[in-house]
Amino acid sequence: MKYKSINFKNYSSFKIGDTFDVALFEKGDTQYKNFYLIGSCNNTLIGHNPPPLMMLSKDFDYIKIENNQLKIGGATPSGKIASFCKKHNIANFEFVSHLPGKLGGLVYMNAGLKEYEIFNQLINITTPNGSKQKDEIEFGYRYTNISEPILEATFKLEYGFDENKVSMFKKMRSNQPSTPSAGSCFKNPQGDYAGRLIEAVGLKGKRIGDMAFSEEHANFLVNYGEGKFEDAISLIKEAQKLVKKEFAINLECEIIILDQEYLGKKIL
Template structure:
């Protein structure tokens, strides 16, 4: 891949933060994946917008990476620019009747929830143990414990390939279960920042609720290198229940296995490759389809695999959680 003009502009803008042949396994929670041809870390929303705009202007393929959960890079890596989103500024508006949080899209969702709790702001308790960034959580409508980003988002600043910057209201995202219009339609755009709704409450009561959710997570989700929930829950059922009922709990391919704690988690237990995980995904999908006639839909984004609906269609502005 050669894009000398765009690479030159990126080097001028970001200096030695622009790197070549960076191992993506170091930035993915599954600890697998090949190298990114180019890699840059952005530190605020303005830098994020600049990096993305340069890519669009020069037709340079890019992938926006958050915390590295809910994404699987192939062993071949990514033949373009990976933008690591470290835009993490958080501002609280705690005067008036309706408190809000303004956060840049690279901020850790769990950290935002914990900071809100310390300030006596309720509404994000569900997010305290959810991995990922705010931008990725909006993109995929992340949720837990009966709530999700749809319940908290007030506004977001968006940068689109055609149209520039704009402010989107909650309803503009057309949220659905673990999805938004950004994700469903592969919108060519990125989320720069967001304003989240909160409510006032006693910090101790908020902490107690968060502790309940944290304990539940410890009991029901496996430790180790994984991507989080692998599949979306089908209507009226649970992906983990179907996988377990199909006899696949503990099933192993090379170094990756279906977790014995929660069957909707695949754990890299012994130096697995991305191909191992991909093969296990296909085996589980085929087995569940055969046993129950249910198509399990991936919640994890697969980048660099062929054929897959989640492949490089998204590489003009997709955000990983």
């Protein structure tokens, strides 16, 4: 198996992390069960002791129209998908340009903006164990039960790229900070907003070292330069503790924390 050395301080959108060797999953490979699959790490906080990591190789970076369906490889960047759909007048993917990441990650977390979600157009996915139809997958708000690498996804093909939707999605994202972050820190609890709750307990702008809850949008945990993993965890725990105490609401992380101590566990 081939490996690639990645400095996560440069690679991840959070700009936090050490250098680790990451296994490359190539066409024909079958071994993946002892690894944690990563994409472009746009919603990922890497700790000092992550599990063994793996990423899809360039073999899975492609887009094609086949049998009147749209087929996209799991390693295809969202920007490439958005450009392809605009060029070919394909509808229903306008929101993707505002969701940094790769196709596999977008499908894995059912990424989206409000009611516009990647699963809306999904037909099936291809994994190392074969094809899975949409109705075989459990999914919801920023959630799926997919536990295998997503090598390819097939979508309904409809035409009519809508520039008005592009403008709408751009406006929806206009209040989000440009400072390095991993996007929304917490999922919005049902009937409320994580940003409102964080602001209500006085943590908007709260800073530890170079990590802080953004002044622009309280649900964005941002790195002002030399942010450390420990400081990010401290802020996450403080927000969860205060919101639980004040509102009896458990804030669930939307960012993925890759560290052996926290993997698969709730932070609190």
